[in-house]
Amino acid sequence: MKNIIKTSLTALSLVFFSACSNDDYDIGDITTPSNLNVTAEIVGQSEEMPHGDGSGTVNFSASADNAMTYKFIYGDGFEEVSASGETSHSFNENGVNDYTVTVIASGTGGASSNMTTTVTVFSDFNDPETKELLTGGSSKTWYVAASQPAHLGVGPSAGEGFTSPIYYAAAPFEKAAAEVSSCFYTDELNFSLNENDNIVYNYNNNGLTFINVDFTGDFGGDGSEDQCLEFDRTGEFNASLSPSTSGLPEDATTGTVINISGGGTMSYYVGSSSYEILEITPTTMHVRVIPGSNPELAWYLKFTTSQDEEEEEPEEFQTDYENLVWEQDFDNDGPVDTSIWNFEIGNNNGWGNQESQYYTEENAVIEDGNLVITAKAEETSGFDYSSSRITTKDNFEFQYGRIEARAKLPEGAGTWPAIWLLGSDFDEVGWPETGEIDIMEHVGNQQDEIHGTLHYPGRSGGNADGGSIEVPGVSDEFHTYTVEWSPERILFLVDGEVYHTYENNPDSPFNKDFFIILNVAMGGTFGGEIDPAFEESSMEIDYIRVYQEE
Incomplete structure (x- = not known):
């Protein structure tokens, strides 16, 4: 010490x-x-x-x-x-x-x-490896990693072992509105070495700065939200490296701090010019900054050496799996078949996500040809909300294939429905080592935005590997949510449109049996604030089907 x-x-x-x-x-x-x-x-x-x-x-x-x-x-x-x-x-x-x-x-x-x-x-501090990666040995330009999930996020600053911006994590291209992208996604951050081997920081933000809500009032903003304002930080600054003193997350691989002179900033202004590098490679950099106005928070940013373009055209989907091996059509009204589905009961300390609901067996039924899971605002075992969570653990597990679920989603701020897969060795190895495949996640606070995500060691929580897509009317009509999973790749689709791709590899946890989980959570780190007027809403599933090779 x-x-x-x-x-x-x-x-x-x-x-x-x-x-x-x-x-x-x-x-x-x-x-x-x-x-x-x-x-x-x-x-x-x-x-x-x-x-x-x-x-x-x-x-x-x-x-x-x-x-x-x-x-x-x-x-x-x-x-x-x-x-x-x-x-x-x-x-x-x-x-x-x-x-x-x-x-x-x-x-x-x-x-x-x-x-x-x-x-x-x-x-006598010196970190030549980080200096080399930051500057490329002479000069290197960085951009906001707009296509990556959690390229901007926030979470608590205190406590070692904190691994993700759990309060908020921006979806890919979330800030693509013209008034924001013009002063965030177009920023150019160049780090170079001068003749004395000192770091020089050249920043170009086109005369506009993306400013945190706590500071917009200082620059003529209305103080209601993050804003792009005419605060021109374009220019040349001195920069230096120093050791971190704030207690870094356990998954950080460097811990070196970039200090920028003259109140300089790295694309997002929060009143501090010191950015802790959590991870840096030749092409990616993950940093966090603790704002001067609130040391309880830490803001997270991801940068890349290639400027992200707008979303690519959807991939043309051709499945490798045509043989139907397992099906739940929910045609027989009545209780859920417990020979296939296990009910998980309780709150389980918020299920690791600060969730507000208590899971029961009463909130899931089969009616009108659909499995219906309903979240309700009602006092249940000391909690303000009830819902259901069911799994196929030990009853049906599979490795590789195409899984489809046709579903209509609940609505209301705070709702958090999910259709997902968890590794069958979860009890032995824990999470995220077991791996998690989120076929569909939705939150009522971001209506009509669908998320497909993978969690695994090094990429979990707000740092998870995923994508999102706008799908109008997810709570008004049924849509088909699909994952195609092979030894080579995992694709995420809605209504046949690919919106995220993961290149699988032999070292990933996605090469073993997984089981299915269906649930509707309330609130929590992803569901967010619950509407005080919320009464009840349901996720309805028409069918779930799994296809594999002949």
Whole structure:
């Protein structure tokens, strides 16, 4: 564990120089922050290493009466705004160096107080592999990975082991509306090396910046949603690499931070210029950034070295599987056949997704030639909603083939129906190691958008491997949802149109038996906020059929 010793402003390594207050008497009511106090923790400082452990990292804490925000100007070309007054910064010039740090506490009516200090820090951090991948050894341009799921997402920042942006994950090309794509998907981010082997960041956002809702008011927006605004960050910035200090997710493979000078940003402005690289390859980069306004959150971004074009024309589908081997037509009205279907009862701690329903046997019946699973707003075993979840585990399992389900979906904010497959060795190996194939997922908060997704080690949760497609009227009429699964590939289709393809391989978990699961969840990490007026809605399934080779 790193040794962290608090260093006061009067200590040898942090020397107080000046403090003053500035009042702007022309803007509204004035409340000048007072009693500004700044402390620092130089990471790894000890008697043997008085200037730190070589990471160059200093944790700052500022407090003042009547302060709304704190701006830290670090004296090395970098600056940051923090609402809490807590921040961490890595000084990257190798050796022992002095940095003049200015902290500005801002109050109402334009009033501010500032304090200038000097901090002496030792740095010997170097990550040549990440520098090579980021710059290509000379120059490399990156673009937002618009075609990938979760190319923009958000989740909690705290806690190791957090692996995905579970609060929200953008579907492929979700931000393709003209007013957003013009300042997000067209951004060009170039990282190059200068003659001194230092990183230079050239950013082109065409004069518009995609700004998080918490900051739109600072740039003339209405503060109601994320917006593209005339905040031109096009230009050249210094960039440096430093070690992460925030506790990275367990699936992160690097942990190096990109620091951009002058308040620079990487396509999505959240008030911070430090981006943690979770994973980087020669062609892909996955980063997260913790916003200055809310350190409880982390925003996730994916970049690629090839600019994604609009969705390709649908593939022409020719099935390899024509032999019907298993069928459920639900022609006999009455209870569900428990020799084929297993009921899973309860809430099971939210089923790993913070879901709000309690599953029962009463919410699934066969009527009018359809299997009907109904989610209801009713008190059930201490939960506010009831529904059903049924599986074919141990009764029918299969490997490879074409599975089709003709279904009409529920509606209402918070509904989350799914038709999916789970590996038969789930009890032995757990999730996501077992593999998951989501033939169809839908959420009432994104009406008429269908998702097809694969979950497996390294690509699960909000980082899953999937695609989506707009299908009008999914709650008004039946549509056919299909997965074609072979040793070579897995295709996802709606009404015969391919919208996502996965290249299968011998090392994937998708080369063994899987069983079928049908359920309607309420709320949770994907279902989202539930409409308070919701009463009940059903998923109706006309048939499920599995085809294999002769």
